[in-house]
Amino acid sequence: MLAHEFFRNALLAGTFVALACGGVGYFVVLRAQVFAGDALSHVAFTGALAAAAAGIDTRIGLFAATIAVAIVLGGIGRRAGSDDVAIGIVFAWILGLGVLFLALFSTSANGGNGLLGARALFGSIFGLDASDARLAAVIGALILAAVLAIARPLLFASVDPGVAAVRGVPVRALGLVFLVLVAATTAEATQAVGALLLLGLLAAPAGAAHRLTPNPYLALALSVTLAVLATWGGLALSYAIPSLPPSTAIIAIAGASYMLAFLATADWARARRPLRAGSAHPGLVEN
């Protein structure tokens, strides 16, 4: 398996993509911003196709579009309390733009078929060459390093923004920096698992880690580990079964890990008791 160059490239890129997704994903789930991650992943699709329609490197389109939208979302969010709706409307429109670019690209002379669209949506990790893979690894490592660098204040600002602000933590600025990191992660992961599927790598390992342990650093490590294991397992599985696309295999394993964590920790007895005031959102476990 490791004798093939395409597999080594996929393994290198996939590992670092998973490291970035696992690390960023932990905070995405903690801050309940999965929907923002969802939106940014769809923006990545539009960015890739806009770059293709304009004839420039796809990666430039990916990073430029997601980071620009992250800054806009950081600006409009948190103010009105209608967060999700604003996010949803912005990304529905950007996705509409993506459709336009897809049409422009596939009707232009150099275009051809819908293959590029399919690659942007569902990833093509086995198609990366050595330089692509190295670049993806460097970017993934940088994202993880940035997340670890701001982990402590970000954790504080996420768990209790009010107290953190009083203690002098720049809560708003951290929120914006974090959204930009999420954007970079989605752009990075689009190359590996595709714009539509990367949400699984962002949400599932992190969600499982959150369920398994309340300790933040342990959960962060667990989230990264699960993401990497899902990627390795997915690549191996897809190599063994050629008709199984690698991105599907990765997401299936990540989803299965979340399901197992969910079943292991779900409190079904509690669910049968009637809802009482104050029991719906008791907040995070204090530690």
Place this chain on the structure above:
Amino acid sequence: MLTDALAATGPSLDPLSDLSQLTAYPFMVNALEAGTIVAVTAGVVGWFMVLRKQAFAGHTLSVMAFPGATAALLVGLSAAAGYFVFSGAAALIIAAAAAGRTPRGPGHESALTGTVQAVGLACGFLFLSLYGGVLANYESLLFGSFLGITHGQVLALALVAVVALGLLAVAGRPLLFASLDEHVASARGVPTRALGAGFLLLLGLAVAETAQITGALLVFALLVAPPATAQLITPRIAPSLILSVVLGILITWVGLALAYFYDYPVGFYITTVAFAAYVIARVARSLADRPTRLTARARAAEAEA
């Protein structure tokens, strides 16, 4: 193709002749009828979705149309059947998991929703590649098409819409109560959990219907934009609900007409018109709010002095 030939002509500036041109072909009449039915359902169901802050769940259920359609292709059923099965199953999973959640805050529900969405889309991609390479028209599954809608499909859409709106008419009042204040409603004996689960199923039904016109990825625009715009314009319940439906219909008609006259995808036009309506409403709202905020500040300053 038919539209390619027509697109070259473009609209004349005479609205009456444009309208008669729009309705001259049966395929366009079917598209307008289907679009109207879909816009009404999405406007009403989406209104509750926005009120309940379930945009993420709505988006997740709507993308389930993609695995639904590809699975149906794979086993040789009609795409609509696949839509309903997958959206319904995802709604049940999200509702069941919401009941079994551990007390650890809102992030967990969204992690679950995100996982369901990604796994669903991954299944869709798997079915697509099992079906044999890249399906030629996977784009219309994702991004919609208003061509080739038959009269039978319009009738089926109407039937689903009547069922969905009928259910909402029956459960509307308690659902509204539960959406506005879950705890008080629960204390008053309203079955808030059952209503929440039922609403998710209804949402699944509505998006499965809408996706047949707009495609899996763009349903969301019709589901979220008209209600959000309407709720920005007026906080009163009945007027904003009616406004949501009217806006949905207008957005769909304008989008379809633009797609008819200019040769770009209908999904692009519908999302753009919807986005423009929301932006205009939001700017108007903040302009309308500004003087009152200033006067409030002036009054506060007066009281201090």
